[in-house]
Amino acid sequence: IENKHGHEKPGNKDLMDLEAEPQTPVFDLSLDTRTEGDITTLSVTPVGLQERRGSNVSLTLDMCSPGCTEPYGYGAQLSPRDQTAKEYLREGTNTLTPSQLHTRAIDDQALQAEFYETPMNFVDPKEYNYPGLVRKNRYKTILPNAHSRVILRTADEDEFLSTYINANYLQGYGGEERAYIATQGPTVNTVGDFWRMVWQERCPIIVMITNLEEKNEKCAEYWPEDSVTHEGIEIKVVTVTQEDDYSLRVFTLKFGGEERSLRQYWYTSWPDQKTPDKAPPLLELVEEVEQARAEAPPTSGPVIVHCSAGIGRTGCFIATSILCKQLRSEGVVDILRTTCQLRLDRGGMIQTGEQYQFVHHVLSLYEKQLSHIVEE
Known part of the structure; x- marks a missing residue:
């Protein structure tokens, strides 16, 4: 082999x-x-x-x-x-109080066991038996679950390929519908589709959590140095700001006489993440994105999040965003519940046991920050 x-x-x-x-x-x-x-x-x-x-x-x-x-x-x-897997994902829950969260975050064995018990819910590639689809997927075994996939609108509704993008809608905190779109890092073949999706879904923000290359290509550079047109959508860079752990690009998009603003947060410090001390930059990014989302026009659609496959780091980011809200509003977190909910809509979200641990570390840190503020 x-x-x-x-x-x-x-x-x-x-x-x-x-x-x-x-x-x-x-x-x-x-x-x-x-x-x-x-x-x-x-x-x-x-x-x-x-x-x-x-x-x-x-x-x-x-x-x-x-x-x-x-x-x-x-x-x-x-x-x-399988039915049992689906049932598990619908019912899986483990609510943690702050003290339980801190204890659990350092209990590697318990977290690994919980992670491996939780079904991934990947799509059987046989479900997508369409000629030409291979060119639209970065990894041939990571495919969008059909019920929640983003369908690109097209003049010819019967033309499956032109409606297809490897992307799923995901619920946010409290069952908010279509709060996020999780997608693969665009490939050379799918850059046009990606921009069609950004426009169609009125996305105000893109969160990119990967370098363009890590040993091999992870994501095509889908944005211009200054301006470019894809599928009739004119994309212009307005500003580029470099922060410690991410860069922020602000674009204007123009199509059919309408103009919109789009922010791209490109987070590059993930690949060195070998220890939980990388939690603060991720928390900072989550908070920045929440803030930007609150300031976006009320007609805005989902936040797009992608890494390379659109399940691992993407799952960590979306889960963390949801769980920070849960902790603030309920005083507890249910990381298992959130993972299950995400996987129902896109298989494999939070891809490894290490990432699952990391989400616990990040939430544990966030809780300490919150209670510190309260004490002051």
Whole structure:
């Protein structure tokens, strides 16, 4: 298996690499890239693959022996659309008080167990059997769940390809509909579709959480140096501001005599995240985006969030945003509930156990900041 995917083809990571537990305790550079190999050749469902631990050999045996089960009960025998998985995602809950949150954030074992018990809800690639679709997906096994996918409006409604973008609407805090759109990092082939979506959905803000390259391409540079036109939409850069951990670009978009403003927060400090001390910059970004959202015109649509695949770092950011609101308004957080809710709408949100831990660290820090303010 290794050789087929390994060093002979530069740019396609060795499967051992791909799947091994990250060496660093939290946040490995390749966290987002774990699905880059051609999973299908292993004849394993994406759900099983994301949850496996151990070597490739054990993967193939575990997953393919008849009637096998994973240690935590959600393995390859459950297809991603299995009823039990869906029920788990609808009902999963674990409400934490501040003191429980602080204790749990450092309980690696409990968090790993909870993470691995939670179904990923990936889409079976067979659901999208359309010629030409390959060019519209960055990773062939990470696809948008059909019920919540963003459908691009087009003159020819029957032309599936022109309605398709690898993006899903996600609920926000308190069940707010279409609060976010989670999407893959645009590829050279999908830049036009991406801008169609930005305009169609009246998005006021884009949050980008990836570098353009990390070992290989993660995202196309979909914005201009000063101006460009995509699909009839004229995109102009107004200002670029460099902050410590992100840069902010403000654009004006013009189409059909209408003009709008768009902000892009490009957060680049994630790849070095190997320890929880990277929590403050993420919190700062969450707060900046909340503030900008509050100031956007009332007709504005969802905030677009993307990394490379649009599930890992994207899931961490959206979950953190929702959970900060929950903590402020209810005084408790339910990280499991939020993860389940996000995965119902886009499979794989919060992609690794390390990321799941990280979200706990970030919320723990946020709670300490909040109670510190209250004490003062």
